[in-house]
Amino acid sequence: MPTDTSALDLxxxxxxxxxxxxxxxLLVSLSAVVLAALIGIPLGALIALTRFPGRNGAIVLLNxxxxxxxxxxxxxxxxMLSRSGPLGSWGILFTPQAMIIAQSILVMPIVAALAxxxxxxxxxxxxxxxxALNVGPVRRIFTLIYDARFSLLTALLxxxxxxxxxxGAVIIVGGNIDGFTRTMTTAIALETSxxxxxxxxxxxxxxxxxxxxxxxxxxxxxxxxERYAG
Amino acid sequence: xxxxxxxxxxxxxxxxxGAPAFAQDxxxxxxxxxxxxxxxxxxxxxxxFKKKTGIDVKVVSQGTGQALDTGRRGDADVVFVHARGQxxxxxxxxxxxxxxxxxxxxxxLIGPKSDPxxxxxxxxxVAALKTIKSKNxxxxxxxxxxxxxxxxxxxxxxxxxxxxxxxxxWYKEIGQGMGAALNTASASNAYVLADRGTWLSFKNRGELxxxxxxxxxxxxxxxxxxxxxxxxxxxxxSEGQAFIDWIVSPEGQKAIADYKINGQxxxxxxxxxxxx
Numbered sequence: 001m002p003t004d005t006s007a008l009d010l011x012x013x014x015x016x017x018x019x020x021x022x023x024x025x026l027l028v029s030l031s032a033v034v035l036a037a038l039i040g041i042p043l044g045a046l047i048a049l050t051r052f053p054g055r056n057g058a059i060v061l062l063n064x065x066x067x068x069x070x071x072x073x074x075x076x077x078x079x080m081l082s083r084s085g086p087l088g089s090w091g092i093l094f095t096p097q098a099m100i101i102a103q104s105i106l107v108m109p110i111v112a113a114l115a116x117x118x119x120x121x122x123x124x125x126x127x128x129x130x131x132a133l134n135v136g137p138v139r140r141i142f143t144l145i146y147d148a149r150f151s152l153l154t155a156l157l158x159x160x161x162x163x164x165x166x167x168g169a170v171i172i173v174g175g176n177i178d179g180f181t182r183t184m185t186t187a188i189a190l191e192t193s194x195x196x197x198x199x200x201x202x203x204x205x206x207x208x209x210x211x212x213x214x215x216x217x218x219x220x221x222x223x224x225x226e227r228y229a230g
Numbered sequence: 231x232x233x234x235x236x237x238x239x240x241x242x243x244x245x246x247x248g249a250p251a252f253a254q255d256x257x258x259x260x261x262x263x264x265x266x267x268x269x270x271x272x273x274x275x276x277x278x279f280k281k282k283t284g285i286d287v288k289v290v291s292q293g294t295g296q297a298l299d300t301g302r303r304g305d306a307d308v309v310f311v312h313a314r315g316q317x318x319x320x321x322x323x324x325x326x327x328x329x330x331x332x333x334x335x336x337x338x339l340i341g342p343k344s345d346p347x348x349x350x351x352x353x354x355x356v357a358a359l360k361t362i363k364s365k366n367x368x369x370x371x372x373x374x375x376x377x378x379x380x381x382x383x384x385x386x387x388x389x390x391x392x393x394x395x396x397x398x399x400w401y402k403e404i405g406q407g408m409g410a411a412l413n414t415a416s417a418s419n420a421y422v423l424a425d426r427g428t429w430l431s432f433k434n435r436g437e438l439x440x441x442x443x444x445x446x447x448x449x450x451x452x453x454x455x456x457x458x459x460x461x462x463x464x465x466x467x468s469e470g471q472a473f474i475d476w477i478v479s480p481e482g483q484k485a486i487a488d489y490k491i492n493g494q495x496x497x498x499x500x501x502x503x504x505x506x
Contacts, residue, residue, distance in 0.1 A: 082303045084304055088464075093305050094259055094290060177289060193406075193410050193413070194433065195412060195432040197433075
């Protein structure tokens with residue numbers, strides 16, 4: 001990215017490098033959220049609706065993992081995916097796939113912990129009704145997830161915010177390669193290290209705007225779907 | 231479920247749109263130092279190499295210590311760094327095939343214009359460091375095992391100062407890259423050793439300026455090494471070697487010499503020099 005232009009210029013000219021970075025950031029973070037949702041929501045529902053020894057410990061652990069340090073997750077994924085690591089034969093270190101994996105690990109506990117709380121609260125409310133209707137355990141899970149969908153959307157947005165904002169994990173497993181694994185956050189870190197603070201701030205503004213746009217789209221979708229559902 | 235469906239559809243669309251970015255055509259990974267990246271040298275060289283050979287070079291820029299470690303783990307095809315001792319050890323340990331000298335630039339001592347240690351304009355870097363130490367003037371060290379950090383530690387040694395034992399609150403190791411060290415020095419009006427390339431392209435200078443330069447002990451040699459395919463079978467030997475052959479060829483060397491910022495040449499090719 002040329003450094004002798006202002007961030008505003010880059011945006012107004014729809015600079016191809018900037019567009020690529022924005023697209024990669026969205027691709028990585030949204031993919032990570034979808035992966036995290038596919039694992040985290042069923043996991044949260046399972047913990048909410050079942051009783052097993054060590055359940056309280058599992059809940060505390062899940063809640064604590066919401067605060068996983070990105071740089072530690074990045075380092076662990078790096079060691080796994082390195083050619084000298086157990087998954088080295090995959091050959092995906094320093095690729096967007098590696099970045100998606102790292103961010104999924106960061107986001108999954110957030111989705112699972114919030115889903116667990118939401119579904120457990122809903123279960124308290126619906127327990128008698130569902131018992132009276134004699135609904136089986138699998139149907140029960142699906143019914144509760146469906147009814148909690150709007151609250152779960154907020155959990156997904158929290159996860160997306162986490163993914164879009166972090167730099168520690170993606171810079172380690174992605175390598176901040178120009179045109180290939182450079183995201184908004186790693187580009188900001190790079191411009192800061194080059195001492196181009198105005199460009200770094202400008203990119204930061206772009207990132208914040210993007211996160212607002214994604215949240216607005218989600219809010220609009222929720223509104224539309226509420227009307228649709230009556 | 232409409233919202234989830236929309237989200238999934240959006241992501242699927244993003245995946246499809248992003249698919250070309252995932253395609254693996256001819257490419258190599260080069261682990262290099264922050265100085266080559268932050269100075270903009272790679273931005274100048276790589277398009278020329280790509281045009282000539284069609285090979286994409288993906289640069290992961292780290293400190294020299296970390297860049298060599300990335301090579302040691304087999305996560306890069308080529309390492310391009312500046313710490314001759316560490317490079318020779320890397321080859322001797324069997325992780326690299328052969329070290330080729332590529333180019334040099336020099337280190338400069340950067341400090342505040344107010345010059346609290348009174349060393350501005352002198353030519354003797356060792357004397358300047360002794361003065362800074364005796365006056366307890368603020369000094370920022372990279373502290374990250376990078377090539378620049380190694381060079382700094384070596385200069386303290388030449389000055390007869392055991393910096394690990396003698397450092398005080400005036401000496402701060404920040405454990406970060408060259409740009410971060412310059413940002414810190416700029417914010418705290420401290421002295422800092424920097425490579426000239428990063429300094430020339432650095433924008434947030436504040437009250438900083440060059441205070442000592444031109445001492446031949448500030449010479450900074452870069453070398454390039456192919457990671458040993460015998461250690462890591464995944465190393466792209468022919469593409470990696472093609473990059474090395476190009477960068478030490480007259481054409482690659484000229485491209486290095488041609489890179490200038492504000493009319494100033496940043497790196498001086500010397501692939502044919504002996505014993506550097």
